[in-house]
Amino acid sequence: MPIAVHNPTTGEVEKEYAAHTPEQIEAALAASTAAFETLRRTSFEERAGWMHRAADILDAEAEQVARTISTEMGKTFASALFEAHKSAKGMRHYADHAATYLASEAPVRPDQVGASRIAVRYEPIGPVLAVMPWNYPIWQAMRFAAPALMAGNTGLLKHASNVPESALYLGELFARGGFPEGAFQTLLVEGGQVLPLLDDRRIRAVTLTGSVGAGAAVAAAAGRNVKKSVLELGGADAFVVLPSADLDAAVPVAVNARVGNSGQSCIAGKRFIVHRDVYDEFxxxxxxxxxxxxxxxxxxxxxxxxxxxTEAVRREVHELVEDARAKGARVLTGGELPDGPGWFYPATVLSGVTPDMRIAREECFGPVACLFPAENAHDALRQANESDFGLSASVWTRFPAEIELFSTGLETGGVFVNGFTSSFPQLPFGGVKDSGYGRELAGVGIREFVNIKTVWQA
Structure with missing residues (x-):
């Protein structure tokens, strides 16, 4: 089956690519294994030079890359351009800090463990498979690619099937920067090819960003093969507004959380839990x-x-809205499928959402917001934690005691106070509960796919 670029603005097929054959997949695996034997013996300085050159190429070609992103998955050109430049910044961060993140260390004095010398070393493990989503086709993949390559691993990218041109660009970018041929490659394969790839002993680990179902299947296959896995599986993030909040600042951020990237962001607020004292105004x-x-x-x-x-994503979003409407939710704005070509959906706000509605339990990956009143801060915290997901949350208050309550009490991988939830190369990113496990970015991210080796000398 060909892998196609469906332009979501028009609904038309722009271009088709042939899926890779078994022979091409085998050649990629062999090339990745061979490149690892070369890359693992290079220095951090060499890798940093190649990574900086690749980042320079991406920055220079950012407008072209942004046009590709917007055509393939529909985000605005401005946000696609921002994504391209952010990805280059992430590359430079790891080029500049990987040596520090992975420096050998001695956690105790040698004599405390009866040795003359000890060291804890962080060494690459080999080819890593990355299964990546379409919503941030460059940045999401770069969160894996930059640290993996700087650690001395090689990467095989199985990208979402609706962004093949972004995937192919990434598959060539690092070689253009100077990395050994085969160090980072794109596999144009359907989702059904992922589990057989994990059975191949040459692949040493896997990272996936996607649905809970896909993550569970990949984790099971990785576990069966005794391979490390890192999963980021989305979220139904709480956006908590308390009486002292600056609504002039909070409201625009809340809107951006729901319509930025057409609402197709794992980390952005989806459940708006608002204290009764400011609920009506908010x-x-x-x-x-x-x-x-x-x-x-x-x-x-x-x-x-x-x-x-995609058309399927829009259909799923509308089904969640219709289910809520049928069970008594009020649609304050939006909620109707527009006529005409393209897979558009209006900004939508729901109130009166109850636990029996699917949208109260599932991740709604579109420009739809659900409003929930809270009696007090502790009730807001309870509601925020009443979710199977735990990726991130945004809390709006000026009171230190409330900031501490939510910073310690939220069952999430991230808490953002009086600001927009986001990801930064310098800070760990990931979740708990059904949002997955493991972390991307910062020092902990680059250490996910290394062999932590203890060296003890008598």
Whole structure:
């Protein structure tokens, strides 16, 4: 079956690529294994030079890359351009800090363990398979690629099937920067090829960003093969607004959380839990601001957000809204499928959402917000934690005691106070519960795929 670029703005097929054959997959595995034997023996300085050159190439070609992203998955050109430059910054971060993150260390004095010399070393493990999503086709993949290569591993990228041109670009970028041929390659394969790849002993680990179902299947296959896995499986993030919150700042961030990237972001707020004292004002201001957003052509200046990435994603979002509507939720704005070509969906706000509604339990990957009133801060914390997901959360308050309550009490991998949830190369990223395990980014991210070797000398 060919792998196609479906333009979500028009719904039309722009280009098709042939899926890789078994012979091509075998050649890629062999090349990755051979490149590892070369790359593992290079110095951090050599790898950093190649990574900086690859980052320079990406920055120089950022507009071209952004056009590809917008055409393939529909985000606005401005946000795609930001993604390209952010990815280059992430590459430079690991080029500059990998040697420090992975420096050998002696955690105790040698005499405390009866030795003359001890060391804990961080060494590469080999080819790592990355199964990546379409919502941030360059940045999401780069969060794996940059640290993996700087650690001395090689990478095989199985990207989402609807972003093949972004995937192919990444598959060539690092060799253009100077990395050994085969160090990072793209596999154009369908999802069904992932589990057989994990049975191949040459692949030493896997990282996946995707659905809970996909993550569970990959984790089971990795476990069966005794291979390390890192999973990021989405979220239903809480956005908590307490009485002392600055609504002038909170409302625009709340809107951006739901319409940025057309709502297709794991880490952005989806459940808006608002203290009763400010609930009515927040609902009115937030709903008005959501209704004022403009969806449309991602290349047009007036567009707030573009189409959904696929027809299936839009259908799933609308099914969640319809299920909530049928069970008594109020649609304050949006909630209707627009006529015309493309996979657009309007900014939508729901109130009166109850636990029996699917949208209260599942991740809604689109520009839809659910409002929930809270009696007090502890009730807001309880509601925030009543989710199978635990990726991140945003809390708006000026009181130190409330900041401490939520910073310690939220069952999430990240807490953002009075600001937009985001990812930074310098900070760990990941979740708990059904949002997955393991971490990307920062020092802990690069240490996910290394052999932590203890050296003890008498």
């Amino acid at each position: 609902e009115q201001r937030f709903t008005s601001a959501m209704a004022a957003t403009v969806y449309g052509d991602p290349f047009a200046d007036k567009t707030t957000f573009g189409p959904m990435a």
